[in-house]
Amino acid sequence: MTEAPATGTVSTAVPAHAEPHILCADLVRIFAAEGVEVQALQGLNLRVDRGEMVALVGASGSGKSTLLTILSGLDTPTAGLARCAGSDLLTMGRKERVQYQRHSVGFVWQQTSRNLLPYLTAAENVAMAMAVAGNKTKDRKGRIMELLDLLEVGYCADRRPTELSGGEQQRTAIAVALANDPQVLLADEPTGELDEATSSDVLEAMRGVNEGLGITTLIVTHDPAVSEHVNRTIQIRDGRTSTEVLRRREVDEHGQEQHIAEEFAVLDRVGRLQLPDDFTKTLDLRERVRLALETDHVGVWPGHRPAKAAPAVPDAPAPETGPASESGEAWQ
Numbered sequence: 001m002t003e004a005p006a007t008g009t010v011s012t013a014v015p016a017h018a019e020p021h022i023l024c025a026d027l028v029r030i031f032a033a034e035g036v037e038v039q040a041l042q043g044l045n046l047r048v049d050r051g052e053m054v055a056l057v058g059a060s061g062s063g064k065s066t067l068l069t070i071l072s073g074l075d076t077p078t079a080g081l082a083r084c085a086g087s088d089l090l091t092m093g094r095k096e097r098v099q100y101q102r103h104s105v106g107f108v109w110q111q112t113s114r115n116l117l118p119y120l121t122a123a124e125n126v127a128m129a130m131a132v133a134g135n136k137t138k139d140r141k142g143r144i145m146e147l148l149d150l151l152e153v154g155y156c157a158d159r160r161p162t163e164l165s166g167g168e169q170q171r172t173a174i175a176v177a178l179a180n181d182p183q184v185l186l187a188d189e190p191t192g193e194l195d196e197a198t199s200s201d202v203l204e205a206m207r208g209v210n211e212g213l214g215i216t217t218l219i220v221t222h223d224p225a226v227s228e229h230v231n232r233t234i235q236i237r238d239g240r241t242s243t244e245v246l247r248r249r250e251v252d253e254h255g256q257e258q259h260i261a262e263e264f265a266v267l268d269r270v271g272r273l274q275l276p277d278d279f280t281k282t283l284d285l286r287e288r289v290r291l292a293l294e295t296d297h298v299g300v301w302p303g304h305r306p307a308k309a310a311p312a313v314p315d316a317p318a319p320e321t322g323p324a325s326e327s328g329e330a331w332q
C-alpha cells in the first residue's frame, strides 16, 4: 500500500441527478452548559452517496458522536444543512422524526445494552425491532433467520445477549439494525469494546451487508484501523471534516493487485481547507501564511519568515492579503 501526501483536491460539487444519502453543509451544533458554549460542530461538510460505506474517524471530542446523534434523529443541529435518506433533519417535526427513526435508518451503538434487550434472545431482539417498524412480512420467522444468518449468528438465535461473545453481540446488533430495512446504517464505535481480530471480523460483516444489500453505511470511530475496511475514510477535527483517505485497487505491471490509499485535504464550498497537523508543525505554520498560485498547485509558506522564502511566480495573481486564517490551519 502506498500513502501519498495530503493534497487539497476534493470536489464538493453535488450532481443534480442524485441526492446523496447523507448531506451536511456548514453544520453547526452548539451546546450550552452552565453558561459556557461548546461548539461541537463548527461548520461541518459531509456527503455520502447512496450505497457508499464511509468511516468517520477523529480524536476524542472532535464531534463524531454529536454528528451521529444528529443523523440518527435524536438531536437537532443549531444551524446548517443536514439531510439523511431524503429527510431534512433540521426542519422535521416530531411525527416525521419517529417515522424517520422507524423506517429510514438503522443504528448500531458501542454498548450492547443500547443495542439489545437483555431479557430477549437474539431472534426475539430482531423480532422486536421488526414489530416496532410495523413490518408485516408473512414469514417473519424466516426473515429473522435470514438476517441472523447474513451476519453469521444464526446459531445464536435462542441465546440471550449475556450468552453471546462481544463479536456475536455486535453481529446480532447489526441484524437488529437491519430489521426495519433501513436505507442508511449508522454505527457509533461499533467495535469500541472488541479486540483487534474481532473488530476486523465485525467490520467485514458490515462491509458484507453494505455490498450485499447496498445499504449506505456510516461508521464513526476513533480507530484509524477501520480505514482498511472501507473505501473512504474521513477525518474529523475540531468539529469539521479535514482530510479524506480514498482506497482503491489497481493491477500493477506484473499483474499483481495493489491496494492504493491516497490522502486528500477536504476543500469546502468557500475554499477553506485544514492543513494536516504534521504539515503545520513541520513548517512551523502559524497565525498566517503566504500563498502563491503556481501553474498547477498552490504554494504555502510560513508567514513569519522573510518573503524571499516564497518564490515569485510571473503572471500569477497574488492573493489579496497573502495571509490565511487566524489559526493558520485554513485559507480562503
Ligand SMILES: Nc1ncnc2c1ncn2[C@@H]1O[C@H](COP(=O)(O)OP(=O)(O)OP(=O)(O)O)[C@@H](O)[C@H]1O
Pocket (backbone or CB within 6 Å): 031, 032, 033, 038, 039, 040, 058, 059, 060, 061, 062, 063, 064, 065, 066, 067, 222
Ligand atoms: N450534551 C452536551 N452538552 C455539552 N457539551 C457537549 C454535549 N455533547 C457533546 N459535548 C461536547 O461537544 C464536543 C464534541 O463531543 P462528541 O461527543 O461529539 O465528541 P466525540 O468525537 O464523539 O468524542 P469521543 O470519541 O470521546 O466520544 C466535546 O467538547 C463535548 O464535550
